[in-house]
Amino acid sequence: MKETESEWQPQVRAQARQRATSSSGLVISCRTYFGFGSYGTSDAGRVRDLTVAVSPSHAALILAEREQRATDSDLHEAVAEAIADTYFRQGGGGCADL
Template structure:
């Protein structure tokens, strides 16, 4: 996965109102419930045997190996509070928008006489809900990391660099070399 796609997932997970279950048994029971009682499906998701899942559910196993504990936490976070996450995404796509904080290399295609050399910039910018909706729709449609970057670059270009159309009318922004990116909604 790419940095922007991962950041969208982390922002969505941060919208949860309650923490995920703490013990391995409680996490396994949650996954079994989310898979409608199928320990076989949970075992396939985690890469363990069905019997191992049953032992955690029953309580005979309590402390998973570090790699299993990491996979278990990741899978629980994927399914935790889906309606709360969906409401937060809908609110961002319709009214509140999204905040992008990034350190990346921005290159420009601009009018003659101005510099177009790419350079690292740290930017924190609120993007309107239209860009958030486009990002969410593209992510749901299975867009590539490059397509997601193009949408984010267009939003930063219009809001940050062009100041909502008040300056730099011929400017085109390229969003490359992402050092880090964090999204919040």
């Protein structure tokens, strides 16, 4: 069983990476803290669950960094940029400074 699994699993992962970087992108789900107003207002900061589908180009960058054994900090930056671009800037066309 282990021999088959060791041969099969890398192929499945490679196919998933190929799909993510060429057509489907990645779905990133995280828990984050953000807000826009002062404490006690409806826009006050709070923890939110966020699920974002990022583009294949962002997926390619994240997966390439992961394969190059990037640090958690480097991966955090790449994922944060992908989420910011998708969620706040609508694929680069919204508020570029966010």
